[in-house]
Amino acid sequence: MIWIRRFFWLELLIAAVSLAVGYAISGWWIASGVVIFLGAVWAAVRFRGGSGLEGLLLYLFLFAAAAGFWVGSPGWLMLLTSVAALGAWDLDHFLQRLSEAEDIEFETGLGRDHLKRLFLVQGIGFAAGFLALIARPKIGFWWAVLLVLLAVIGLSRIIAYVRREAE
Amino acid sequence: MSNGSGRPDAAESNRSAYNTRLIGRFLALAGLVYALVLIGIVTQNGGAVALAIPMVIYLASNLIHRPPEPQLIVERTLAQDVLKQGQAVEVTVRVTNEGDDLDEVTIEDFIPDGLQKIDGKTSLLTSLPRGETAEIKYTVRGSRGSYFFQEVLVSVNDHLGILRQRVWLPARRRLLFVPEITRLKRVAIRPRRTHGHFGPIPSRQYGPGVDFLGLREYQLGDQRRWINWRASAHHDQRLFVNQFEQERIANVGIILDARQQSNLVLDTGESIFEYSIQATGSLSEALLNDGNRVALLIYGFGMERVFPGYGKVQQERILYALGRARTGHNYALESLGNLPTRFFPAGSQIVMVSPLLNEDVPAFTRLRSNGYEILLVSPDPVDFEAQRMNGDNQLALRIARIERTLLLRKLQRLGVRILDWKVNRPFAPLVRATLSRAVPGGRR
Numbered sequence: 001m002i003w004i005r006r007f008f009w010l011e012l013l014i015a016a017v018s019l020a021v022g023y024a025i026s027g028w029w030i031a032s033g034v035v036i037f038l039g040a041v042w043a044a045v046r047f048r049g050g051s052g053l054e055g056l057l058l059y060l061f062l063f064a065a066a067a068g069f070w071v072g073s074p075g076w077l078m079l080l081t082s083v084a085a086l087g088a089w090d091l092d093h094f095l096q097r098l099s100e101a102e103d104i105e106f107e108t109g110l111g112r113d114h115l116k117r118l119f120l121v122q123g124i125g126f127a128a129g130f131l132a133l134i135a136r137p138k139i140g141f142w143w144a145v146l147l148v149l150l151a152v153i154g155l156s157r158i159i160a161y162v163r164r165e166a167e
Numbered sequence: 168m169s170n171g172s173g174r175p176d177a178a179e180s181n182r183s184a185y186n187t188r189l190i191g192r193f194l195a196l197a198g199l200v201y202a203l204v205l206i207g208i209v210t211q212n213g214g215a216v217a218l219a220i221p222m223v224i225y226l227a228s229n230l231i232h233r234p235p236e237p238q239l240i241v242e243r244t245l246a247q248d249v250l251k252q253g254q255a256v257e258v259t260v261r262v263t264n265e266g267d268d269l270d271e272v273t274i275e276d277f278i279p280d281g282l283q284k285i286d287g288k289t290s291l292l293t294s295l296p297r298g299e300t301a302e303i304k305y306t307v308r309g310s311r312g313s314y315f316f317q318e319v320l321v322s323v324n325d326h327l328g329i330l331r332q333r334v335w336l337p338a339r340r341r342l343l344f345v346p347e348i349t350r351l352k353r354v355a356i357r358p359r360r361t362h363g364h365f366g367p368i369p370s371r372q373y374g375p376g377v378d379f380l381g382l383r384e385y386q387l388g389d390q391r392r393w394i395n396w397r398a399s400a401h402h403d404q405r406l407f408v409n410q411f412e413q414e415r416i417a418n419v420g421i422i423l424d425a426r427q428q429s430n431l432v433l434d435t436g437e438s439i440f441e442y443s444i445q446a447t448g449s450l451s452e453a454l455l456n457d458g459n460r461v462a463l464l465i466y467g468f469g470m471e472r473v474f475p476g477y478g479k480v481q482q483e484r485i486l487y488a489l490g491r492a493r494t495g496h497n498y499a500l501e502s503l504g505n506l507p508t509r510f511f512p513a514g515s516q517i518v519m520v521s522p523l524l525n526e527d528v529p530a531f532t533r534l535r536s537n538g539y540e541i542l543l544v545s546p547d548p549v550d551f552e553a554q555r556m557n558g559d560n561q562l563a564l565r566i567a568r569i570e571r572t573l574l575l576r577k578l579q580r581l582g583v584r585i586l587d588w589k590v591n592r593p594f595a596p597l598v599r600a601t602l603s604r605a606v607p608g609g610r611r
Contacts, residue, residue, distance in 0.1 A: 055195045062199055062218060066206050069214030082218040086225060093192060093328055101273060101292035103303065108294045113270065117326050121228050125221025132217040148208055154201065 001098060004111050008091035012042055015061055015084035022065075022073035022081070031071075035064060046092060049099065054092040061085040075133045083126045090118055193229070193329045196222055229329040236332070237323045238266030243276075243316060243338035249487065252311040252344040255285055260303045260319055260338060264295040271324040274303055279314040282307040282342075307342075311444065313491040314342045345490035346441075348448035349595045353457065354602045358540045360514030361415035374413030381410045416458045418475060420511035423447045423489075424503070424521030425467025427496040431522065431548045433555050439522050442546040442590045444489050447520045449594060450544065451485045454518075463488055464510055466503070468495020472510065503530035508537055516540045522548040525570070528577055541583045542602070547571070550589045 016039025023031040042057045062085060065078040094114055098104055106112075200219045207216035239262055246257040260276050275290040287305025295301055318335035325331075382398055385406035393408040423443060431439040447463070454461050455478060462475040463485050471492070473484045499505065503521075511517060517539045521527070534541055549567045556564065575585055586601050588594060 055192075058195075059199060059202075062203060063206075065218055066203060066212075066215040069212050070210065075214050075217070078214065079217060079221075083221045086221055090225075090327060097271075097273070097324075097328060098292060101290045103288035103291045105291065105293035105301070108296075108299075110271065110292065110294045113294065114326065117228075121225050121327070122221065125224040128224060129217045129220040132220055133214065147204070 001095075001104070001106070001111065004091060004095060004098070004115065007115060008046065008088055008095060009043070011084045011087035011091060012039060012046075015039065015081050015088055016042075018077045018084065019061065019064055019068065019081040022068050022077035023071070025074060025077075026068070026072045028071055028073075031064070035061075038064075042088070042092075046095070051092075051096050054089050058085055058089040076130060079126060079129045079133060082129070083122050086125070087118060087122050193226065196226055196329075200226070225327070226329070229325050229327050232326055233330050234269065234323045234325045234332055235267040237264065237269060237272075237321065237334065239264055239321055239334075239336060241319050241321070241336040241338045243319070243340050245316075245340055245342055248341065249343045249345060249490070251347055253308060253347065254344070255306050255308045256342065257287075257304060257306050258316070261300050262295070262302075262319070262321060262336075263300040264297055266297065268297050269295040269323050270326040271328065272301065273320075273322040273324070274301060275320040275322070276303060276305075276338075277317070277320070278305075278307060279316060279342075281312060282309040282314055309342070309344045311344050311346045311441065311490055312493070314344070316340045316342065343487060343490045345486040346444045346448045348445060348452055348486075349593070351449050351453035351595055351598050352603065354450060354453045354598060356417060356419065356454070356459075356516045356518075356540065356542065356602075358417045358419075358514060358516035359538055360512070361413075361417050374411065377414070378412045379409055380412040382407045383410055384408075416460060418512045418515035419454050419459045419461045419518060420475075420515055421447055421451055421454075421461060421463045421485075421518045421520065422506065423463065423465045423492065424519070424523075425465050425492055425494045426500065427467065427494045428501065429522050429524050430494045431551060433552070435555070438494075439546050439548055439551050439590065440494050442551075442588070443520045443522065444492060446544050446546065446588065446594060448486060448489050449598075450518055450520070452482055453598075455479075455482050455485075461485070462511065464507070465489075465492050466500060466506065468493070468497050468500075470500070470507065475512075503527045504533065506530060506534070508534060508539070511539065514538050514540075516542065518542045518544060520544045520546075522546050522551075523571075523574060525574055528574070528581075531578055531581055531583055535581050535583065542586065543578060543583050544586045544588060545575075546588045546590045550591065554591060 016035055020032040020035045020039075023029075023035060038057060038060055042054065045051075045053045045057075062082055065081045065085075068078040068081075069075060098111075104110065200222050203215050203219035203222075207213060207219075242261045242263075244259045244261075246259075250256055258276075260274065262272070262274050264272075271292070272295045273290065273292050278284055278289060285306050285308050288303055289305050291301055291303045293301050317337075317339055319338045321334050321336055323332045323334075382395055385394065385399075385408050389408045395407050395409050398407040399405065425440065425443075451461055451463065458477070460475045460477055461481060463471075463473040465471040465488060471488055473481070473488050476484065517534060519531075519541060521543070523543070523545050531541060531543075549564065549571050553564050575587060579585060586597065588597060
């Protein structure tokens with residue numbers, strides 16, 4: 001449990017620092033401060049054992065990282081933020097599940113395996129994202145239209161699914 | 168005194184088989200991916216789309232490694248099924264995986280309402296490889312009553328906790344806490360009719376026994392030691408012998424009043440019904456120990472019966488029934504007038520355990536006129552309530568006491584033998600003082 005907690009703090013630190021540094025490099029000091037504040041909020045929530053804000057904070061970090069591209073921050077730092085924020089979000093949830101159970105059998109490899117899989121997914125995700133940033137494929141107009149259509153169809157399916165679940 | 172289970176009602180809908188659920192996290196992440204892709208398309212900036220790639224891989228990894236359909240067997244064991252109130256019992260739940268390896272399994276057990284956990288854990292998070300068994304153990308304690316353990320909730324997550332399968336697996340067991348009873352030395356009763364077998368109850372019939380019953384003239388075959396020389400000396404040339412009273416066992420019917428309206432519950436949750444239970448248990452044990460044939464009728468929400476029987480097995484039956492007993496309201500059984508008197512053999516001894524209501528007198532009249540000997544054991548509700556009252560209600564208390572005294576006097580006039588129990592005093596000494604000797608003729 002201690003190791004999982006430590007990795008959570010590490011992931012959060014990487015996410016906040018890389019995003020703040022990215023903004024700082026492009027001269028957006030105030031945005032850097034806001035990012036550090038968001039990181040502190042996340043840390044405080046976790047420290048107090050609260051839950052429910054991690055989803056919102058992940059969204060904020062990711063949107064801030066997307067905006068970082070727009071203001072000219074280094075892409076790899078934004079990608080690192082994305083990967084680390086995803087890891088922090090995952091571990092936050094894992095810690096919540098752990099705290100809900102009265103007894104945990106770590107000796108079965110529960111925590112170790114989770115970390116192993118998460119790091120594998122993060123590694124692959126970072127590598128794939130980095131490749132995409134380097135390759136920078138050009139998307140033509142019709143491809144863009146097709147992607148938008150796919151996005152709309154996918155979104156409508158998700159909404160339908162959520163409604164079904166609610167019923 | 169609970170008959171419920173601890174299982175939350177909200178979970179009732181999940182009773183059916185294994186159902187895979189995409190939990191909110193999946194939707195949140197999928198929504199984020201869409202948002203980033205849309206931002207990328209709208210702003211014509213590939214960077215935003217690149218940010219979504221780790222998340223897409225994360226989701227894809229979960230969908231590929233979605234948890235297999237769990238094949239689990241749950242077994243619940245209780246160290247004891249029946250125990251005395253207040254005693255502790257260890258509950259063990261074992262979940263065995265007979266299917267594929269499960270990465271993250273949460274096992275949750277729910278303690279029935281009214282039981283108190285004193286040690287151990289009721290939920291466990293673990294991973295469960297094929298063929299392995301996970302175990303949770305805890306100790307509970309409870310007050311008198313019957314408690315039902317129901318299903319165990321098992322949640323199986325995928326390796327990153329995005330997909331979840333939940334299932335309620337049946338592991339039903341009943342736990343019964345029987346009342347603590349006071350040991351009584353002897354309860355002397357004198358019903359009009361006795362049973363055929365030898366026992367401790369004087370039967371009002373001549374025969375082999377200990378107690379003197381009368382004299383008759385000597386007949387051929389009478390033993391010499393039965394001759395009453397003093398009586399014979401008064402008569403010329405005639406001998407008289409002592410006659411003794413046969414001692415037999417009796418049919419005893421115990422009626423426990425479990426009507427809601429006769430029960431009294433204090434703010435502290437203490438109930439006078441528990442004292443009635445204690446008295447019933449103690450009396451039944453004492454009467455059975457004397458060899459009597461004892462039956463029990465619990466009269467309240469319904470009529471629970473324990474048919475007449477002897478010995479320790481019967482005592483167990485009665486204790487189990489008392490363990491399950493609870494008060495209730497039934498319009499048809501509001502009055503003791505509806506007591507099924509045919510349940511008890513004619514002329515037998517009835518022991519009524521009731522705090523008593525004013526309108527109960529006609530029922531006693533009817534029972535007496537049917538030829539039953541009645542012993543009323545009445546935990547005093549006035550005294551019971553007075554313990555918790557402050558000094559403001561002294562007048563009301565006095566009136567209530569007068570009313571009760573009058574009620575008891577009415578019953579005494581009917582020939583009912585009464586044991587008025589102030590519940591703050593121990594039961595055994597009171598019984599010893601009041602009931603250790605039978606009243607001659609069965610009347611008082």
